[in-house]
Amino acid sequence: MHWNAKDSAIFQAQKEYIDTAIIPLTLIDGSSQGFLSAASAAEFTLSLSNMIENQFKGRIVLFPSFSYTKKQDKQTLLNDWSEEIKNAGFKHIFFITSDREWSTMEEEKSVIWIPSIPLESMDQKMKNSILEDQLRQLIPIFAKRWAI
Amino acid sequence: MSNNKVSRRQFLSYTLTGVGGFMAAGMLMPMVRFAIDPVLQKSEGGDFVLTEKKIADITEVPVRVDFTFEQVDAWYKSDVTNAAWVYKEGDEIIALSPVCKHLGCTVNWEGDPAHKNQFFCPCHAGRYEKNGANVPKTPPLGPLDQFEVRENEGFLEIGKAIPNTLV
Ligand code: FES
Numbered sequence: 001m002h003w004n005a006k007d008s009a010i011f012q013a014q015k016e017y018i019d020t021a022i023i024p025l026t027l028i029d030g031s032s033q034g035f036l037s038a039a040s041a042a043e044f045t046l047s048l049s050n051m052i053e054n055q056f057k058g059r060i061v062l063f064p065s066f067s068y069t070k071k072q073d074k075q076t077l078l079n080d081w082s083e084e085i086k087n088a089g090f091k092h093i094f095f096i097t098s099d100r101e102w103s104t105m106e107e108e109k110s111v112i113w114i115p116s117i118p119l120e121s122m123d124q125k126m127k128n129s130i131l132e133d134q135l136r137q138l139i140p141i142f143a144k145r146w147a148i
Numbered sequence: 149m150s151n152n153k154v155s156r157r158q159f160l161s162y163t164l165t166g167v168g169g170f171m172a173a174g175m176l177m178p179m180v181r182f183a184i185d186p187v188l189q190k191s192e193g194g195d196f197v198l199t200e201k202k203i204a205d206i207t208e209v210p211v212r213v214d215f216t217f218e219q220v221d222a223w224y225k226s227d228v229t230n231a232a233w234v235y236k237e238g239d240e241i242i243a244l245s246p247v248c249k250h251l252g253c254t255v256n257w258e259g260d261p262a263h264k265n266q267f268f269c270p271c272h273a274g275r276y277e278k279n280g281a282n283v284p285k286t287p288p289l290g291p292l293d294q295f296e297v298r299e300n301e302g303f304l305e306i307g308k309a310i311p312n313t314l315v
Contacts (some may be wrong), residue, residue: 018251055270058271060251124216128214
């Protein structure tokens with residue numbers, strides 16, 4: 001499901017089945033060395049998130065990506081998000097990101113850190129097969145969490 | 149003399165009709181557009197899409213075949229990649245839609261090691277037989293849709309989705 005009016009109505013009616021929120025985290029880096037790679041990482045994160053949405057349409061709601069800068073306190077961001085998402089009635093929440101700085105928070109089990117792959121130089125077919133590969137590795141992570 | 153003059157009443161009635169006319173047009177235009185649009189739209193669904201799958205390579209084990217077509221959605225044209233589970237049943241080629249009939253997740257062939265020979269939906273453990281029939285007591289309430297298929301110079305072409313004809 002996407003975060004839009006139509007899907008949200010379905011979510012509210014089917015909370016028993018749709019119980020997982022996905023939030024892509026994308027870094028905005030204004031420095032001249034970091035700008036391009038941050039953009040490329042964001043592109044990867046968003047493409048992968050869309051794949052995840054497509055695979056798990058009936059169980060997750062994909063939220064718009066959250067863009068932040070280096071200075072913002074990650075722990076606070078995570079806590080605020082989690083609180084609000086719980087409020088909405090979700091049982092599970094996953095943050096998807098390619099920014100290494102979140103990787104230390106993986107033990108919280110909510111952040112899935114996936115190293116970015118530069119998709120911009122690939123054609124559509126290549127892109128799809130790379131993303132599908134990544135997705136396949138994610139399925140067990142979701143399945144495991146859902147099994148609890 | 150006074151004949152040529154527009155009386156106050158006439159003036160009012162002209163202007164009001166004018167404004168009313170505009171308002172009516174404003175309301176009608178979108179309605180007309182709605183009414184006409186489906187007719188003007190090409191029927192995208194009816195066309196067959198060529199895949200890269202050789203007919204000769206299809207076996208009785210379902211494999212995933214991707215196919216891409218152009219979708220026109222309001223102003224946007226985009227390439228949409230869709231998939232089908234394709235296998236051979238005797239001489240017949242079957243293509244099933246991977247979209248779970250419960251809430252729309254993507255099902256996988258033998259996605260659950262505990263249930264061989266079935267499609268599995270990872271979202272709420274929905275299951276389907278090979279022919280797409282939903283397994284009772286799992287969440288889905290109907291069988292997987294089927295795709296029309298045909299052959300084109302040895303390659304598989306996939307058409308529009310139709311209700312399952314095998315169940
Ligand atoms: S979406 Fe497939 S079982 Fe619920």
